[in-house]
Amino acid sequence: xxxxxxxxxxxVPVPDARTAPASPVYLDHxxxxxxxxxxxxxxxxxxxxxGNPSSLHNAGRRARRVVEESRELIAEAYGAxxxxxxxxxxxxxxxxxxVKGLYWARRAEHAARRRVLxxxxxxxxxxxxxxxxxxxxxxxxxxxxxxxxxxVSPAMLAEAIERDPASVAVISIMWANNEVGTVQxxxxxxxxxxxxxxxxxxxxxxxxxxxxxxxxxxxxxxxxVTAHKIGGPVGVGALLLAKGSEPVPVLHGGGQERDVRSxxxxxxxxxxxAMAVQAATERRADEAKRLAWLRDDLIAQILAAVxxxxxxxxxxxxxxxxxxxxxxxxxxxxxxxxMLLDARGIACSTGSACxxxxxxxxxxxxxxxxxxxxxxxxxxxxxxxxxxxxDVDALGAAIGEAVERAxxxxx
Amino acid sequence: MTSLRVLAAMSGGVDSAxxxxxxxxxxxxxxxxxxxxSRNPSSYRTGARGCCTLEDARDARRAADVIGIPFYVWxxxxxxxxxxxxxxxxxxxRGHTPNPCLRCNEKIKFxxxxxxxxxxxxxxxxxGHHARLEPGADGGTRLVRSVDAAKDQSYVLAVLxxxxxxxxxxxxxxxxxxxxxxxxxxxxxAVADKPDSHDVCFIADGDTRGFLRGQLGSAPGxxxxxxxxxxxxxxxxxxxxxxxxxxxGIDRPAADGRPRFVLGIEPVSGTVTVGPAEALEVxxxxxxxxxxxxxxxxxxxxECLVQLRAHGDVHPAVCEPDGDLVRISLREPARGIASGQxxxxxxxxxVLGSATITxxx
Numbered sequence: 001x002x003x004x005x006x007x008x009x010x011x012v013p014v015p016d017a018r019t020a021p022a023s024p025v026y027l028d029h030x031x032x033x034x035x036x037x038x039x040x041x042x043x044x045x046x047x048x049x050x051g052n053p054s055s056l057h058n059a060g061r062r063a064r065r066v067v068e069e070s071r072e073l074i075a076e077a078y079g080a081x082x083x084x085x086x087x088x089x090x091x092x093x094x095x096x097x098x099v100k101g102l103y104w105a106r107r108a109e110h111a112a113r114r115r116v117l118x119x120x121x122x123x124x125x126x127x128x129x130x131x132x133x134x135x136x137x138x139x140x141x142x143x144x145x146x147x148x149x150x151x152v153s154p155a156m157l158a159e160a161i162e163r164d165p166a167s168v169a170v171i172s173i174m175w176a177n178n179e180v181g182t183v184q185x186x187x188x189x190x191x192x193x194x195x196x197x198x199x200x201x202x203x204x205x206x207x208x209x210x211x212x213x214x215x216x217x218x219x220x221x222x223x224x225v226t227a228h229k230i231g232g233p234v235g236v237g238a239l240l241l242a243k244g245s246e247p248v249p250v251l252h253g254g255g256q257e258r259d260v261r262s263x264x265x266x267x268x269x270x271x272x273x274a275m276a277v278q279a280a281t282e283r284r285a286d287e288a289k290r291l292a293w294l295r296d297d298l299i300a301q302i303l304a305a306v307x308x309x310x311x312x313x314x315x316x317x318x319x320x321x322x323x324x325x326x327x328x329x330x331x332x333x334x335x336x337x338x339m340l341l342d343a344r345g346i347a348c349s350t351g352s353a354c355x356x357x358x359x360x361x362x363x364x365x366x367x368x369x370x371x372x373x374x375x376x377x378x379x380x381x382x383x384x385x386x387x388x389x390x391d392v393d394a395l396g397a398a399i400g401e402a403v404e405r406a407x408x409x410x411x
Numbered sequence: 412m413t414s415l416r417v418l419a420a421m422s423g424g425v426d427s428a429x430x431x432x433x434x435x436x437x438x439x440x441x442x443x444x445x446x447x448x449s450r451n452p453s454s455y456r457t458g459a460r461g462c463c464t465l466e467d468a469r470d471a472r473r474a475a476d477v478i479g480i481p482f483y484v485w486x487x488x489x490x491x492x493x494x495x496x497x498x499x500x501x502x503x504x505r506g507h508t509p510n511p512c513l514r515c516n517e518k519i520k521f522x523x524x525x526x527x528x529x530x531x532x533x534x535x536x537x538x539g540h541h542a543r544l545e546p547g548a549d550g551g552t553r554l555v556r557s558v559d560a561a562k563d564q565s566y567v568l569a570v571l572x573x574x575x576x577x578x579x580x581x582x583x584x585x586x587x588x589x590x591x592x593x594x595x596x597x598x599x600x601a602v603a604d605k606p607d608s609h610d611v612c613f614i615a616d617g618d619t620r621g622f623l624r625g626q627l628g629s630a631p632g633x634x635x636x637x638x639x640x641x642x643x644x645x646x647x648x649x650x651x652x653x654x655x656x657x658x659x660g661i662d663r664p665a666a667d668g669r670p671r672f673v674l675g676i677e678p679v680s681g682t683v684t685v686g687p688a689e690a691l692e693v694x695x696x697x698x699x700x701x702x703x704x705x706x707x708x709x710x711x712x713x714e715c716l717v718q719l720r721a722h723g724d725v726h727p728a729v730c731e732p733d734g735d736l737v738r739i740s741l742r743e744p745a746r747g748i749a750s751g752q753x754x755x756x757x758x759x760x761x762v763l764g765s766a767t768i769t770x771x772x
Contacts, residue, residue, distance in 0.1 A: 336531060339442075339483050409530035 025346040025394045029229070029323060029384025030178055030206060035272070036231035036279050036385065043233055043272035053265050054256060063267045070274030077281040078225060078240055079214025086239045086257045087270055091205040091226035093250075094239040095125035097261065098201040098222045099172050101247025103133055106169040106199065108248070113169040117160055119144045119152050120367035121182070125224075126172050126203055127363070139169065148369050149314040150182030158192050165196040173200075175207035175223070179351040179364040179380055180313030181324025183211065190219035199245060205229055205237075209280040209384075210288055210321050215240045222247075227269070231385055232276030236269035280385070291383045292322035294392055298381060299325050301396030306403045312365060312378060323383035326351065328370070332377045332406040340402040341379075346395055351380035415534040417441045417580060420520055421474060421482070423467030425595045425602045426539025426583055428474035432598055433582040434537045435478050441537070443475035443482040446524065448491040449613065470602050477599055485527070487519055494518035496613055500626045503649035506676035507751025510721060511611055513567040516540075521575040535580045539591075540564045543584030544576060545761070552576040553705040556760040559587040566721050569755040569765035573704040620650040632681020634661060637674065637690060648681045654691055654747020661685065672747070692744035698737045698754045698766030705756075705763040708732055716757040717741070719748050719768065730756055737766045 026034070035043075051063030068082070075082040088094040099116070106113045116130050120143045133139035144152050144160060152173060161168055171193050176183045186202055193200035199221040204213045209230035215223050222245060226237035241247070241260065253262030280287070296316055302309050302325070312326045329337060334350040341348055351362060361375035370378075381395065417439040419431035435441040445468050468484060475482035495514050502509035525536045541557035542565040551573040557563040571579070583591055588607075595603035614622045627649055634643035643661040645651070651659075655673040665671050665687075672691055675684040696719070701708070709732050716725040717739055727742040739754055748771040756763040 335483065335485070336527070339481075340531060342481065343442075405531055409527045411530070 025344075025391045026386060027346060027348045027381040027383065027391060027395060029387065030351075030380065030382035031349055032228045032234060033231050033384045034386045035233060036276050038279050039227075039232050039272040039276040042275040043268045046268035046271045049267070051267065053267060054254065063265075066267050066271050067265050070270045073274040074225075074238060074277050075240075077277045078208070078223065079216040079218075080240045081243065083258070084215060084241055084243055086241050086261050087265055088237050088239055088261055089263075089266075090228075090235055090237040091123075091203065091224050092125040093261075094224040094226070094237050095123070095172075095201075095203055096129050097239050097247055097250050098224060098241075099126055099129040099170065100133060100137075100250055101260070102170040102199045102201060102222065102245070103137070103139060104248035105246055107137075107139075110166070112167050114138060114140045115142050115164070115167045116140070116169055117142045117144055117157070117171040117173075119146055119173055119184075121146050121150055121177055121179075121364045122172065122174055123178055123203055123205070126174065126201075130172070140167075144173070146182075146367055149319070150177055150180050150364065150368050151314065151319065152184055152189070154185060154188045154192060157189055161192060161196055161198065165198070168196070168198045171198055171200045173202055175202045175204040175213065176211065176321045177313070177364060178206045179362055180326045180368070181206075181321035182313050183207070183319050183321060186218050186220065190221075193221075194219055206321060206324075208277075209284065210291065210323055212284070215242060221245050227273035227276055229384075230276050230280040232273045233269050236266055236273045238273075287385065288322045291387065292316065294383055294387055294389065295322060295325050297389070298383070298392045298395060301392060302327060302399055305396060305400035309403075310374070312368070312370070323387070325381045325383075326378060327381075328365075328374045328378040329403050329406070330374070330377060331410060332403055333410050334376055334378050336406040336409050337377075337379055337402055340405055341395075341398060344394075344398045344402070346398055348395075349380045349382070350378065415439045415580075416532060417535050417537050418524070418528040418533045419443050419480070419537040420524060421445050421471035422539070422608075423470035423474075423602065423605075424539065424608060425600070425605055426541070426588075426591055428471070428478070428539070428600050428602050429591050429595050429598070430537055430539040430580075430582045431475070431480065432478045432594075432600070434580060435480055437582075439537075441478075441480045442533070443471065443478070443480050444524070444528075445471040445482070445484045446487045446491075446519070447484050448519075449488055470605065474600050474602055477601075485524065487523060490523045491515070491519055491613075494523075499611075499613075500623065502751045503623050504627055504678060505751075506648060506678035508652045508749035509751045510567065510753060511613070512721075513570050513753055516568055517570045521571050521579060525575065525578055529578065535578050537580035537582065539583055540568060540581050541583055541588070542568050542581050544579060544581055547573065547705065549707075551704075552579075554762040555584070556757075556762075557584050562588045565757075565760075565762050566718055566723075566753065566755050569704070569762045570702060570753060571704060572702055576704055620647075623647065623649045630681055632683065634659065634683045634685055636665060636671070637684060637686035638666070640666075642671070642685065645681075645683060648676050648678055648683050651676055651683050653749035659685060688746065691746040691748075693746075693748050693771040694741045694744050695772050696739040696741070696748060696754060696768055697770040698739060698768045699735055701732060701735055701737050701764060701766040703732075703764035705758065705761055708764075713756070713763075715763055716759075718755045718757065719745060720752050725757060 051059035053064040053067045071082045071085045075085050116139050118130050130141050134141040146152050190200045201222040202220050203224045205226045207213050208225045221242050223240040228234040251262050310328045314320045361372045365375040417434050419441050421427045421443045472482050499509050499511045541562040543555040544552050545555050547553035556565045610617050630647045633641050636642050651673045669687050671685040674686045713730045717728040718725050729740045731738045750768050752768050753765050755765045
């Protein structure tokens with residue numbers, strides 16, 4: 001292992017530059033974002049500090065103060081009280097806690113509450129949690145259909161609830177879709193749930209940072225947010241959990257976080273999360289406009305180079321995340337296109353789940369009515385805080401030839 | 412040397428990892444690709460014995476990381492099922508004995524994958540096969556046996572045309588398997604001591620007869636001695652291969668008291684004919700689908716060596732091409748020649764061509 005030898009025992013091996021190409025054109029912010037300088041600085045500084053926030057001594061008190069200040073910042077940014085912020089190890093954990101924990105709690109109150117309502121376009125963290133409850137915990141998964149743009153109509157939810165309101169345990173509908181950027185009418189949907197006192201969870205991982213996300217104003221029972229999609233570190237997130245809502249814990253242990261989520265709190269990550277939330281919130285409105293403008297130009301450049309490309313999801317506007325563009329390129333395999341763009345230093349995503357690295361046709365596009373060929377021939381371009389006009393121009397210059405090549409390869 | 416854009420097919424084994432590393436070190440622009448051949452990876456052979464499991468995909472990815480090349484997984488499961496698995500089943504149903512590795516090279520690695528690679532801008536496909544490529548007489552490329560005779564894979568590559576060979580890269584042909592393993596360890600590749608793969612990658616438990624029964628169903632028939640005596644029965648003639656001695660399920664000794672071997676398979680009636688070893692001997696073979704990659708198609712009788720099964724002996728022979736067909740006359744009788752296997756023609760260690768055996772006597 002020449003890399004390790006060269007690095008010596010006390011240095012982290014640095015991968016060969018070609019292993020981790022800098023991807024000078026990064027169009028995959030929906031996967032993860034570069035850390036904001038303020039978050040990186042806060043995290044680095046805090047890593048040098050000592051203290052478990054649950055300890056009673058001075059070091060513990062210091063750590064606890066950092067956590068609580070961070071909690072207050074995050075609560076304020078997302079329209080919650082500090083006590084309504086439950087830190088987790090990220091979005092997936094928060095989704096699991098909300099879906100499973102609220103299901104168990106509701107089921108324990110009334111055995112008839114077996115139905116879980118969710119859209120077919122949820123992220124796998126929700127989708128597979130619901131499926132698991134159906135397979136192992138006696139739940140009945142009730143998938144809400146979506147329109148071709150990916151949006152779920154409040155009338156559809158109302159009808160699903162009213163089929164038998166007493167049988168609904170929990171409802172989970174994502175705020176904005178991670179693949180096609182569809183923004184759901186969360187307040188309207190949450191109100192329908194509230195009419196029947198049914199807990200309503202929303203995965204707001206993609207929405208936070210680009211849209212105004214507020215627990216109080218949305219009327220939701222629980223919202224999932226995470227740090228690394230908004231310039232914070234990977235491995236920390238939160239479930240914003242309305243007061244009075246008591247999900248059954250998924251993790252048992254020391255009773256941290258209102259007894260809902262045990263585990264020693266990751267103080268450096270939480271501090272960096274708060275710094276990222278603060279920075280993202282301060283500039284959110286301007287940033288959303290900037291991203292929408294760049295995104296619209298990206299769409300225009302792609303359509304100019306590939307006139308038969310099809311924009312998936314809702315039209316640009318309030319119904320779509322400002323940083324999201326998602327296209328199907330007829331006659332192309334998405335993975336071939338991704339490889340060709342990657343070779344040109346352009347990072348994007350097929351936006352779909354992987355089995356052994358094999359791209360499966362996106363369940364989101366299939367649920368929106370796309371056929372398998374259209375689903376397989378799609379790519380997601382997602383913009384974020386580090387995106388510049390030059391990124392969009394580089395894609396616009398490369399996409400035409402890449403599509404032409406990919407088409408030849410799939411003949 | 413010209414730097415080529417090279418697609419390195421990486422199975423997750425040691426050979427393809429070292430081959431990719433050598434191509435990279437030679438200054439080529441190498442991209443690693445693992446071919447996913449099963450829609451349900453856990454149903455194929457697991458771990459060290461297979462070529463298409465999740466673990467193999469991870470091993471291949473890790474090797475690409477260590478070498479420092481980009482890596483992708485290509486889904487070839489549909490093509491593999493249609494061109495290799497179904498062909499395998501259909502050949503057995505026909506009473507033949509197919510070689511799926513050969514078919515995979517012909518239809519997948521150096522056809523579907525190569526075509527896609529060329530369309531995407533690659534110049535060559537690199538694999539870890541143990542065989543050499545040398546400049547041929549007419550400016551083309553000819554296939555030559557590996558220096559490691561025990562690991563030589565020229566037999567399963569001989570079905571390739573000179574055009575396909577011209578786009579192939581086999582960096583391991585001048586190296587023994589032991590040297591490949593040592594080199595892998597020196598390069599820090601974790602697959603250095605991963606065991607070799609064996610048998611048919613898409614038959615998870617190694618039970619070919621059971622797999623075929625599942626695909627073709629039960630088809631009972633008789634086992635008949637050369638003298639016409641019925642000596643047993645079976646539940647599917649696809650469970651037999653020419654020259655097979657074990658597992659015949661004959662319930663009584665033969666009249667002459669000598670061991671019995673499968674001489675013939677009649678798939679329509681399901682009759683399997685058995686007889687003594689010397690009845691397996693053939694000298695005249697007919698083969699179809701001839702490919703001449705190492706020479707121009709011969710116009711008359713050609714003195715050469717012929718190999719009639721993977722890792723089998725070579726036999727001096729005279730081959731007489733007739734269009735797509737080749738008539739092969741062996742100098743000495745050979746035993747256990749099965750239809751469906753390839754006849755590969757050699758001049759010394761160099762491959763002249765190949766054809767698929769259709770008949771022998």
